[in-house]
Amino acid sequence: MSDFVITTFDWVPELPRGFVRDIRLRWALEEAGLPYKIESTPFHHRNDEHLAHQPFGQVPWLTHGDISIFESGAILLYLAEQSPVLMPRDATERLKVIEWLFAGLNSVELASVPWSIFMFSDDTELTPGRKHLNDFLASRLRHMEKILAQREWLASTFSIADIVMSDALRLVDRFDQLEGHPACREYVSRATARPAFIKAHEDQMAFYAAADEVAR
Numbered sequence: 001m002s003d004f005v006i007t008t009f010d011w012v013p014e015l016p017r018g019f020v021r022d023i024r025l026r027w028a029l030e031e032a033g034l035p036y037k038i039e040s041t042p043f044h045h046r047n048d049e050h051l052a053h054q055p056f057g058q059v060p061w062l063t064h065g066d067i068s069i070f071e072s073g074a075i076l077l078y079l080a081e082q083s084p085v086l087m088p089r090d091a092t093e094r095l096k097v098i099e100w101l102f103a104g105l106n107s108v109e110l111a112s113v114p115w116s117i118f119m120f121s122d123d124t125e126l127t128p129g130r131k132h133l134n135d136f137l138a139s140r141l142r143h144m145e146k147i148l149a150q151r152e153w154l155a156s157t158f159s160i161a162d163i164v165m166s167d168a169l170r171l172v173d174r175f176d177q178l179e180g181h182p183a184c185r186e187y188v189s190r191a192t193a194r195p196a197f198i199k200a201h202e203d204q205m206a207f208y209a210a211a212d213e214v215a216r
Protein backbone atom coordinates (compact mmCIF):
# COMPACT_ATOMS: atom_id res chain seq x y z
CA MET A 1 0.00 0.00 0.00
CA SER A 2 1.09 3.59 -0.55
CA ASP A 3 2.62 5.87 2.05
CA PHE A 4 0.67 7.50 4.79
CA VAL A 5 -0.10 11.13 3.99
CA ILE A 6 -0.81 13.61 6.76
CA THR A 7 -2.59 16.80 5.73
CA THR A 8 -2.15 19.88 7.89
CA PHE A 9 -2.55 23.64 7.43
CA ASP A 10 -0.11 25.36 5.06
CA TRP A 11 0.49 28.01 7.72
CA VAL A 12 -0.65 28.76 11.28
CA PRO A 13 0.01 31.73 13.63
CA GLU A 14 2.88 31.44 16.14
CA LEU A 15 0.67 30.54 19.10
CA PRO A 16 -0.40 27.00 18.13
CA ARG A 17 2.91 25.99 16.55
CA GLY A 18 4.27 22.88 18.17
CA PHE A 19 0.70 21.97 19.19
CA VAL A 20 -1.08 21.56 15.85
CA ARG A 21 -2.60 18.11 16.08
CA ASP A 22 -0.76 16.73 13.09
CA ILE A 23 1.99 16.30 15.67
CA ARG A 24 0.11 13.30 17.11
CA LEU A 25 0.20 11.53 13.76
CA ARG A 26 3.79 12.47 13.01
CA TRP A 27 4.72 11.21 16.48
CA ALA A 28 2.90 7.88 16.06
CA LEU A 29 4.39 7.26 12.62
CA GLU A 30 7.87 8.11 13.90
CA GLU A 31 7.41 5.71 16.82
CA ALA A 32 6.32 2.97 14.42
CA GLY A 33 9.04 3.74 11.86
CA LEU A 34 6.40 3.96 9.11
CA PRO A 35 7.14 6.26 6.15
CA TYR A 36 4.84 9.23 5.61
CA LYS A 37 4.48 12.45 3.69
CA ILE A 38 3.11 15.81 4.71
CA GLU A 39 0.68 17.71 2.51
CA SER A 40 -1.03 20.98 3.25
CA THR A 41 -4.37 22.70 2.88
CA PRO A 42 -4.90 26.48 3.00
CA PHE A 43 -5.34 27.87 6.52
CA HIS A 44 -7.15 30.94 5.22
CA HIS A 45 -9.49 29.19 2.85
CA ARG A 46 -11.24 26.01 3.98
CA ASN A 47 -12.40 24.80 0.58
CA ASP A 48 -14.85 22.02 -0.35
CA GLU A 49 -12.08 19.49 -0.78
CA HIS A 50 -10.92 20.23 2.76
CA LEU A 51 -14.46 19.79 4.11
CA ALA A 52 -14.79 16.51 2.23
CA HIS A 53 -11.87 15.16 4.26
CA GLN A 54 -12.50 16.99 7.54
CA PRO A 55 -16.12 18.17 7.91
CA PHE A 56 -15.26 20.78 10.57
CA GLY A 57 -12.64 22.47 8.41
CA GLN A 58 -9.96 21.44 10.85
CA VAL A 59 -6.73 19.48 10.57
CA PRO A 60 -5.30 16.92 10.54
CA TRP A 61 -6.58 14.18 8.33
CA LEU A 62 -4.76 11.11 7.09
CA THR A 63 -4.93 9.40 3.73
CA HIS A 64 -3.59 5.92 3.06
CA GLY A 65 -4.35 4.59 -0.39
CA ASP A 66 -8.11 5.00 -0.85
CA ILE A 67 -8.70 5.60 2.85
CA SER A 68 -9.21 9.09 4.27
CA ILE A 69 -9.73 9.54 8.02
CA PHE A 70 -10.21 12.55 10.27
CA GLU A 71 -10.15 12.99 14.09
CA SER A 72 -6.73 12.46 15.61
CA GLY A 73 -8.02 9.75 17.98
CA ALA A 74 -9.58 7.74 15.15
CA ILE A 75 -6.44 8.16 13.06
CA LEU A 76 -4.25 6.96 15.93
CA LEU A 77 -6.42 3.88 16.31
CA TYR A 78 -6.04 3.21 12.58
CA LEU A 79 -2.27 3.63 12.82
CA ALA A 80 -2.16 1.37 15.86
CA GLU A 81 -3.62 -1.39 13.71
CA GLN A 82 -0.56 -1.07 11.50
CA SER A 83 2.03 -1.46 14.24
CA PRO A 84 2.21 -3.29 17.59
CA VAL A 85 4.61 -0.55 18.73
CA LEU A 86 1.57 1.73 19.04
CA MET A 87 -0.80 -0.72 20.74
CA PRO A 88 -0.09 -4.17 22.16
CA ARG A 89 -1.85 -7.09 20.44
CA ASP A 90 -2.99 -8.74 23.68
CA ALA A 91 -6.78 -8.22 23.98
CA THR A 92 -6.75 -6.98 27.58
CA GLU A 93 -3.90 -4.60 26.90
CA ARG A 94 -5.64 -3.29 23.77
CA LEU A 95 -8.68 -2.45 25.87
CA LYS A 96 -6.46 -0.57 28.34
CA VAL A 97 -5.06 1.48 25.47
CA ILE A 98 -8.50 2.19 24.04
CA GLU A 99 -10.04 3.24 27.36
CA TRP A 100 -7.11 5.56 28.11
CA LEU A 101 -7.16 6.95 24.59
CA PHE A 102 -10.78 7.96 25.14
CA ALA A 103 -9.99 9.23 28.63
CA GLY A 104 -7.30 11.45 27.14
CA LEU A 105 -9.70 12.82 24.54
CA ASN A 106 -12.97 12.87 26.39
CA SER A 107 -12.06 13.44 30.02
CA VAL A 108 -8.77 15.36 30.06
CA GLU A 109 -8.76 17.17 26.71
CA LEU A 110 -12.44 17.96 27.20
CA ALA A 111 -11.31 20.12 30.13
CA SER A 112 -7.90 21.31 28.89
CA VAL A 113 -8.94 22.67 25.49
CA PRO A 114 -11.71 25.06 26.62
CA TRP A 115 -9.49 26.12 29.52
CA SER A 116 -6.59 26.79 27.12
CA ILE A 117 -8.81 28.98 24.92
CA PHE A 118 -9.20 31.35 27.88
CA MET A 119 -5.46 31.18 28.55
CA PHE A 120 -4.54 31.86 24.91
CA SER A 121 -6.96 34.80 24.97
CA ASP A 122 -5.41 36.24 28.18
CA ASP A 123 -8.90 36.16 29.64
CA THR A 124 -8.34 35.82 33.37
CA GLU A 125 -11.64 37.17 34.64
CA LEU A 126 -12.94 34.72 37.24
CA THR A 127 -16.55 34.53 36.13
CA PRO A 128 -18.69 31.71 37.66
CA GLY A 129 -18.38 29.75 34.39
CA ARG A 130 -14.62 30.17 34.30
CA LYS A 131 -14.32 29.06 37.93
CA HIS A 132 -16.34 25.99 37.09
CA LEU A 133 -14.01 25.24 34.17
CA ASN A 134 -10.91 25.74 36.35
CA ASP A 135 -12.34 23.36 38.96
CA PHE A 136 -13.25 20.84 36.26
CA LEU A 137 -9.66 20.80 34.94
CA ALA A 138 -8.22 20.72 38.48
CA SER A 139 -10.31 17.66 39.26
CA ARG A 140 -9.09 15.85 36.13
CA LEU A 141 -5.48 16.71 37.00
CA ARG A 142 -5.91 15.55 40.58
CA HIS A 143 -7.07 12.15 39.39
CA MET A 144 -4.38 11.88 36.70
CA GLU A 145 -1.76 12.76 39.30
CA LYS A 146 -2.68 9.68 41.36
CA ILE A 147 -2.66 7.43 38.29
CA LEU A 148 0.62 8.70 36.89
CA ALA A 149 2.37 8.51 40.26
CA GLN A 150 1.96 4.73 39.98
CA ARG A 151 2.95 3.99 36.40
CA GLU A 152 5.32 4.91 33.64
CA TRP A 153 2.77 4.68 30.80
CA LEU A 154 -1.00 4.29 30.81
CA ALA A 155 -0.93 0.70 29.57
CA SER A 156 1.93 -1.77 30.07
CA THR A 157 4.03 -0.08 27.37
CA PHE A 158 4.06 3.30 25.62
CA SER A 159 1.06 3.54 23.25
CA ILE A 160 -1.23 5.88 21.31
CA ALA A 161 -3.02 6.56 24.61
CA ASP A 162 0.18 8.21 25.88
CA ILE A 163 0.46 10.28 22.72
CA VAL A 164 -2.98 11.78 23.35
CA MET A 165 -2.78 12.04 27.14
CA SER A 166 0.68 13.61 27.21
CA ASP A 167 -0.31 15.99 24.42
CA ALA A 168 -3.39 17.10 26.38
CA LEU A 169 -1.31 17.58 29.54
CA ARG A 170 1.48 19.32 27.60
CA LEU A 171 -1.03 22.03 26.75
CA VAL A 172 -1.68 22.61 30.46
CA ASP A 173 2.06 22.56 31.16
CA ARG A 174 2.53 25.26 28.54
CA PHE A 175 0.82 27.66 30.95
CA ASP A 176 2.77 26.31 33.97
CA GLN A 177 -0.40 24.83 35.43
CA LEU A 178 1.10 21.42 36.18
CA GLU A 179 3.21 22.90 38.96
CA GLY A 180 1.29 21.21 41.75
CA HIS A 181 1.22 17.92 39.82
CA PRO A 182 4.75 16.50 39.73
CA ALA A 183 3.75 13.07 38.41
CA CYS A 184 1.85 14.67 35.49
CA ARG A 185 4.85 16.89 34.78
CA GLU A 186 7.30 14.01 34.87
CA TYR A 187 5.01 12.02 32.57
CA VAL A 188 4.96 14.90 30.05
CA SER A 189 8.76 15.17 30.31
CA ARG A 190 9.16 11.42 29.78
CA ALA A 191 6.87 11.41 26.76
CA THR A 192 8.35 14.50 25.13
CA ALA A 193 11.92 13.21 25.64
CA ARG A 194 11.16 10.34 23.26
CA PRO A 195 13.13 10.68 20.01
CA ALA A 196 9.92 10.26 17.99
CA PHE A 197 8.28 13.23 19.71
CA ILE A 198 11.41 15.37 19.34
CA LYS A 199 11.55 14.62 15.61
CA ALA A 200 7.80 15.26 15.16
CA HIS A 201 8.00 18.55 17.05
CA GLU A 202 11.11 19.77 15.22
CA ASP A 203 9.55 18.87 11.88
CA GLN A 204 6.32 20.73 12.65
CA MET A 205 8.23 23.84 13.78
CA ALA A 206 10.43 23.69 10.67
CA PHE A 207 7.40 23.24 8.43
CA TYR A 208 5.81 26.47 9.71
CA ALA A 209 9.11 28.36 9.70
CA ALA A 210 9.43 27.43 6.01
CA ALA A 211 5.82 28.57 5.47
CA ASP A 212 6.74 32.00 6.90
CA GLU A 213 9.56 32.25 4.35
CA VAL A 214 7.15 31.49 1.50
CA ALA A 215 4.65 34.08 2.82
CA ARG A 216 7.37 36.80 3.00
Ligand SMILES: N[C@@H](CCC(=O)N[C@@H](CS)C(=O)NCC(=O)O)C(=O)O
Nearest residue numbers: 019020021057058059060071072073
Ligand atom coordinates in the same frame (compact mmCIF):
# COMPACT_ATOMS: atom_id res chain seq x y z
N1 LIG B 1 -11.00 16.75 17.41
C1 LIG B 1 -10.11 17.14 16.35
C2 LIG B 1 -9.64 18.55 16.64
C3 LIG B 1 -8.77 19.07 15.55
C4 LIG B 1 -8.34 20.50 15.85
O1 LIG B 1 -8.71 21.11 16.86
N2 LIG B 1 -7.55 21.02 14.93
C5 LIG B 1 -7.09 22.38 15.04
C6 LIG B 1 -5.59 22.43 14.82
S1 LIG B 1 -4.79 21.68 16.19
C7 LIG B 1 -7.76 23.18 13.93
O2 LIG B 1 -7.92 22.69 12.84
N3 LIG B 1 -8.12 24.43 14.24
C8 LIG B 1 -8.73 25.30 13.30
C9 LIG B 1 -10.20 25.43 13.50
O3 LIG B 1 -10.76 24.85 14.44
O4 LIG B 1 -10.82 26.15 12.72
C10 LIG B 1 -8.92 16.18 16.27
O5 LIG B 1 -8.45 15.73 17.34
O6 LIG B 1 -8.48 15.84 15.16
